[in-house]
Amino acid sequence: MLIFHYLLSFIIFSSNGQVVSGCPRKTICLGHSTSRVSQSQGDSVSSILKDAYEQFCGSEYIEDNIVIRTGSGLVDISQPLVEANFSFLYYVKEISGYLELNNIPSIERLSLPRLRLIRGRNLRSGRYSLLVSGRIETLHMPSLTEISRGDVMLGSSSLNSYLCNTRSINWTDIAPFPVSGHQFSRTDGCNDLDIIDCNALGCSSGFCWCNDTDCCQTLSFNCNCHNNSRCFRDGPNIQCCDSQCVAGCSGNGDTFCRACKNVLDDGVCRERCPEQYIIDPFARTVIPNPLFKLEAKPLCVYSCPGISQY
Numbered sequence: 001m002l003i004f005h006y007l008l009s010f011i012i013f014s015s016n017g018q019v020v021s022g023c024p025r026k027t028i029c030l031g032h033s034t035s036r037v038s039q040s041q042g043d044s045v046s047s048i049l050k051d052a053y054e055q056f057c058g059s060e061y062i063e064d065n066i067v068i069r070t071g072s073g074l075v076d077i078s079q080p081l082v083e084a085n086f087s088f089l090y091y092v093k094e095i096s097g098y099l100e101l102n103n104i105p106s107i108e109r110l111s112l113p114r115l116r117l118i119r120g121r122n123l124r125s126g127r128y129s130l131l132v133s134g135r136i137e138t139l140h141m142p143s144l145t146e147i148s149r150g151d152v153m154l155g156s157s158s159l160n161s162y163l164c165n166t167r168s169i170n171w172t173d174i175a176p177f178p179v180s181g182h183q184f185s186r187t188d189g190c191n192d193l194d195i196i197d198c199n200a201l202g203c204s205s206g207f208c209w210c211n212d213t214d215c216c217q218t219l220s221f222n223c224n225c226h227n228n229s230r231c232f233r234d235g236p237n238i239q240c241c242d243s244q245c246v247a248g249c250s251g252n253g254d255t256f257c258r259a260c261k262n263v264l265d266d267g268v269c270r271e272r273c274p275e276q277y278i279i280d281p282f283a284r285t286v287i288p289n290p291l292f293k294l295e296a297k298p299l300c301v302y303s304c305p306g307i308s309q310y
């Protein structure tokens with residue numbers, strides 16, 4: 001009975017698209033693994049979502065991938081569609097591998113409001129860094145400004161009008177380094193009435209995530225910066241971000257990055273964390289560094305937080 005209640009509250013229909021997670025915040029520190037694939041498993045949609053909930057709820061930095069995949073056989077067509085609740089991904093900021101939300105049964109607004117960076121260090125099928133499909137009316141990732149590597153694939157399995165808002169996004173600006181090319185063909189069911197007119201909203205870029213005046217997409221690639229670094233607008237001027245930044249920045253220097261290319265140490269994006277030993281310049285011997293921190297990519301930490309929350 002208790003379990004039944006839990007699942008029910010977990011999967012219950014939502015009409016207002018609220019996404020605030022009920023979980024305590026946690027970071028993730030998984031050590032040096034780079035190839036582990038975390039796939040949420042189960043024999044029904046609700047058990048797959050419950051598995052994903054337990055793994056990711058409240059997490060900010062995901063080492064490796066998020067893979068939530070429901071087989072089409074799991075959706076019972078004789079049942080009314082349940083509204084999937086993805087609020088457990090509310091705090092996700094960065095994913096080092098790829099994000100796969102595949103064959104999602106039904107959701108009005110699938111929102112990862114804080115996700116700003118997908119690094120694409122692992123790719124799905126050697127190519128995809130963002131793969132979203134299913135009966136998703138709106139995919140809302142307004143903070144996502146960079147997919148460092150890999151292809152984007154968006155679509156629904158039927159040619160109905162799902163994911164139409166993704167047609168109003170400039171994906172080249174977010175993901176300028178595809179492997180074989182982005183694929184949006186499966187949003188062909190969207191007609192002109194489903195596609196948001198971002199210019200009418202007043203978006204100077206001409207692109208937006210949703211049909212509201214605060215939904216405009218800001219472009220930050222293609223601004224003639226060294227080594228393809230991103231840029232920011234300072235009044236009428238366009239300035240390049242620091243070379244330690246990824247996903248853009250809000251000002252000059254390594255303290256204004258939206259995300260760090262390497263590691264974040266006390267608010268500064270750096271190449272590496274403070275090392276364990278340093279050379280004492282007076283005695284010319286090797287001594288322990290009082291500032292030493294562990295590297296829990298992309299963070300420098302005094303102690304490893306482990307998988308559980310703190």
Ligand SMILES: *[C@@H]1O[C@H](CO)[C@@H](O)[C@H](O)[C@H]1NC(C)=O
Pocket residue numbers: 009010011012013014015018020021022023085086087088
């Ligand atoms: C979604 O799940 C969270 C628990 O993570 C819960 O707090 C929230 O009320 C649920 N939202 C809806 C609309 O059911």
Ligand SMILES: *[C@@H]1O[C@H](CO)[C@@H](O)[C@H](O)[C@H]1NC(C)=O
Pocket residue numbers: 170172173205206219220221222
């Ligand atoms: C989309 O973004 C890319 C990269 O910033 C830019 O080169 C291109 O001009 C943009 N497309 C349009 C139609 O503005």
Ligand SMILES: *[C@@H]1O[C@H](CO)[C@@H](O)[C@H](O)[C@H]1NC(C)=O
Pocket residue numbers: 193194195196197211
């Ligand atoms: C966007 O909002 C305007 C004004 O409310 C409405 O006329 C238009 O149909 C909407 N567009 C979409 C694609 O929902």
Ligand SMILES: *[C@@H]1O[C@H](CO)[C@@H](O)[C@H](O)[C@H]1NC(C)=O
Pocket residue numbers: 226227243
């Ligand atoms: C560009 O990259 C090269 C090689 O990684 C590096 O030496 C150089 O300093 C970078 N330039 C800038 C402006 O960051």
